[in-house]
Amino acid sequence: MKSYDITIIGAGIAGAGMAEFFSNKGYKCIVLEQFSHPACGTSSKSSKLIHGGLRYLENFEFALVKESLKERAYLVKYLPQIVQLKSFYLPLYTHSKRKPWMVFLGLSIYTLFSWEKFSSVPKNEWHRLDIETKDLLKVYKYKDGVTDDKPLTTHVLEQCACSLMFDARVEKIEDFKTHCIVSYEKDGMTQQVTSKVVINAAGPWVNEVLNSCTQKPDTLSIDLVLGSHILVDTKVDRIYYIEARDKRAIFVRPYHDGTLIGTTEVHFNSSLQHIDVPPSDILYLIDNFNHYFKTKITLENVINSFAGLRVLPEDDKSAFKKSREVKIWNDPVNAPNVYSIYGGKLTSFRATARKVYKKIKSKL
Ligand SMILES: Cc1cc2nc3c(=O)[nH]c(=O)nc-3n(C[C@H](O)[C@H](O)[C@H](O)COP(=O)(O)OP(=O)(O)OC[C@H]3O[C@@H](n4cnc5c(N)ncnc54)[C@H](O)[C@@H]3O)c2cc1C
Numbered sequence: 344m345k346s347y348d349i350t351i352i353g354a355g356i357a358g359a360g361m362a363e364f365f366s367n368k369g370y371k372c373i374v375l376e377q378f379s380h381p382a383c384g385t386s387s388k389s390s391k392l393i394h395g396g397l398r399y400l401e402n403f404e405f406a407l408v409k410e411s412l413k414e415r416a417y418l419v420k421y422l423p424q425i426v427q428l429k430s431f432y433l434p435l436y437t438h439s440k441r442k443p444w445m446v447f448l449g450l451s452i453y454t455l456f457s458w459e460k461f462s463s464v465p466k467n468e469w470h471r472l473d474i475e476t477k478d479l480l481k482v483y484k485y486k487d488g489v490t491d492d493k494p495l496t497t498h499v500l501e502q503c504a505c506s507l508m509f510d511a512r513v514e515k516i517e518d519f520k521t522h523c524i525v526s527y528e529k530d531g532m533t534q535q536v537t538s539k540v541v542i543n544a545a546g547p548w549v550n551e552v553l554n555s556c557t558q559k560p561d562t563l564s565i566d567l568v569l570g571s572h573i574l575v576d577t578k579v580d581r582i583y584y585i586e587a588r589d590k591r592a593i594f595v596r597p598y599h600d601g602t603l604i605g606t607t608e609v610h611f612n613s614s615l616q617h618i619d620v621p622p623s624d625i626l627y628l629i630d631n632f633n634h635y636f637k638t639k640i641t642l643e644n645v646i647n648s649f650a651g652l653r654v655l656p657e658d659d660k661s662a663f664k665k666s667r668e669v670k671i672w673n674d675p676v677n678a679p680n681v682y683s684i685y686g687g688k689l690t691s692f693r694a695t696a697r698k699v700y701k702k703i704k705s706k707l
Pocket residue numbers: 352353354355356357358375376377378381382383384385386387388389390391392393394511512513514544545546547548552568569570571606650651652653684686687688689690691
């Protein structure tokens with residue numbers, strides 16, 4: 344049986360970030376992924392933004408926004424081929440819930456954390472935008488990061504001097520206090536690796552993996568929230584951050600040969616084997632696009648759609664209000680060497696790896 348310092352379960356952005364961080368520190372790591380490619384879970388279904396999260400300021404998540412903006416600056420500087428800073432347009436109408444002064448305040452805080460200035464688009468330039476100008480009050484223009492999540496995850500993994508095992512589904516974790524044995528299924532056979540620590544970066548499958556520990560450790564209660572995007576064949580020229588009719592936030596951006604619109608937030612109670620886009624989400628996104636944009640679209644314009652699951656804390660708050668902060672969980676009694684990653688962001692994968700390191704370094 345091969346022996347490692349760390350077994351990482353999941354080749355999404357969290358697992359990739361962890362593999363890069365720990366192998367750069369000289370630890371011997373293996374990544375086990377159930378699918379045949381990296382980023383087959385949430386990390387190819389995101390809004391593909393490397394952002395501070397302007398709207399998290401509404402929930403007073405200042406530390407998260409600050410950390411994310413720092414990560415954004417790093418990624419824009421060191422991965423310019425995959426992460427770029429672009430102008431975002433944020434229109435406010437007479438009926439918008441967020442008033443211009445609120446957005447001004449939010450963007451001022453954003454600027455304070457990132458030193459990227461914002462401005463408002465003069466009224467005589469509004470006609471150049473893709474959006475309806477009736478009842479338009481103000482349009483802010485600010486900078487944020489865009490990426491493509493799957494190439495980003497693949498790139499991060501390619502940087503690592505670690506072992507990668509695809510089509511390897513973890514089925515059992517035995518924690519013997521001094522070391523762990525992880526059993527996974529590959530090519531119809533059960534294989535095993537041993538390591539000092541196991542990092543469970545299984546995204547929405549996090550509790551499923553944790554429940555495969557023989558000692559049954561405590562798990563965190565989570566809400567899985569489905570977010571859908573549609574890709575349409577009509578084009579917009581700029582990136583927009585619009586307030587949906589139900590006051591949520593939706594991004595609209597040029598993407599490949601079309602326009603990417605998303606996301607939605609719907610509680611998910613189905614099987615993790617069927618993470619599909621609900622038809623009602625497609626209609627919701629079309630409706631909101633048509634409400635704000637000069638060009639109108641129908642179902643016929645939809646050329647692709649995808650959905651991913653956010654791992655959010657189980658509480659009474661609406662999905663939109665729940666914290667996006669990552670949680671690193673460990674049950675010191677029943678599985679002392681297994682660390683599980685709950686939630687987090689594409690943007691902050693490096694910060695997550697640093698936080699995990701702080702927790703596990705004494706065990707390495
Ligand atoms: C709709 C939506 C939009 C988002 N938009 C943004 C955004 O614009 N910017 C941003 O910063 N963040 C965004 N996020 C958050 C971000 O996408 C996620 O935090 C991130 O992708 C999660 O990565 P992960 O590696 O934890 O999970 P995943 O990408 O889901 O990876 C988990 C991996 O574990 C594997 N796995 C599971 N079980 C097993 C097992 N038993 N054995 C082996 N492998 C296993 C899975 O196959 C999967 O590949 C968004 C999230 C959603 C849902």
